Amino acid sequence: MKVIFNIRSFALLALVCPGCVDLSVDATTGFDGEGIPAEVESCTGCLSSQELSGELILLVNTKLTNPRSNYTANFPIDGMGRYVGAALYLYDPSRECGDEGPGCRLARVGHLWLDESMGMLSVKDGSLERFTVRDLAWHPERGLWGLSYDALNDEWGVLGLEVPDWGKHDNHVVVGRYTFKPGQVDDPTTDACYWRQSLTALGFVGDQLLVGSAGKPGDGTDAKGAVFSIPSSFLDAPAHCVYANDRTMDPKYYACDALCSIASTFEDRVGIAGDITEAADGSLLATVRAEDVTIMPTDRNALYQMDMGAETPTPAATGGFVDGILAGRDIEGLARIGGVLYGVDPLGLVYRINEPSADAPGVWSVEVHDDLSVLFDNPIESLRFRGATRVVVETP
Helix, strand or coil: CCCCCCHHHHHHHHHHCCCCCCCCECCCCCCCCCCCCHHHCCCCCCCCCCCCCEEEEEEEECCCCCCCECCCCCEECCCCCCEEEEEEEEECCCCCCHHHCHHHHEEEEEEEEECHHHCHHHHHHCHHHHEEEEEEEEECCCEEEEEEEECCCCEEEEEEEECCCCCCCCEEEEEEEEECCCCCCCCCCCCCCCCCCCEEEEEEECCEEEEEECCCCCCCCCCEEEEEEECHHHHHCCCECCCCCCCCCCCCCEECCCCCEEEEEEEECEEEEEEEEECCCCCEEEEEEECCCCCCCCCCEEEEEECCCCCCCCCEEEEEEECCCCCCCCCCEEEEECCEEEEECCCCEEEEEECCCCCCCCCCEEEEEEEHHHHCCCHHHHCCEEEEEEEEECCC
């Protein structure tokens, strides 16, 4: 259930408690202007104005935005509980930059604006300070969605996202958050995603929105990775309800019903490393990793397919994989652009994934296509791409 911890109270205790850790936020005046605060700009090599259109990759940089904080935090808009959240970027993997470097291929769209659109109780309780996004999914009719994590309350959910103007670089992206319905782990009315330790993926396959999890144990759940389906009825008419056992009685926090239903599971300690997208034949395609070296090398991301139209969808290895994946650098974004499959890791390394063809049936190969980290100041501190999705941006 929703539990609020007052981080500022902890910070005050830290200041008077010898040997305690100081969690206080460095002084800041906040932001009360139009556009985006200069302090959250980290992609100094990006386009200064928006020029990208057509079939593109939308990326989310989930590194929290307050460089003045001595712990992970978002940047305050007004000092009253509203924050500048994750940044969205458009990326054109096929654009030629000449001598300009890769900056012509990447352009900021804006930042999530974490404010009263997520509920006044969330503004007042301070929970938006560490709120972030895990992945993105876009559909031409159903719009843009995100997979969210509320660190203060340790709860996952889905987001409805609205970009006011795809032709601008300083949008205040509107956020509607629907936290997965809580309950006891063995209660069938509890959302199947609620107790998962590590939700990693969000993606549309056809008209179906799917969530993926890693092969890690949760609180009272097994260690089998899974694919969950979100009902189309929710996407058509998302709604909030007050959860009876939520002591805050927050009217804009929990989804009314359980959203996740298990579509398929992997074997024990195997699950989705980073993203879900469509395979060339319209089935589900995902990057998968094992948490046990006796199952698969733990530095490998393997590509698995799943026929979501089957009576019992079953994950199956395609034969494609990437070895030598460093810890924390799984291929966490997948998107197909111009018929070509691309993968993106958290520090901006872009892979081109060459799928089997008529000339080379059954043959997969992977090559490094681009490195976006060179566009960011101190990418270790300022860059964490945690998801990608294909979007189509039409120019007026």
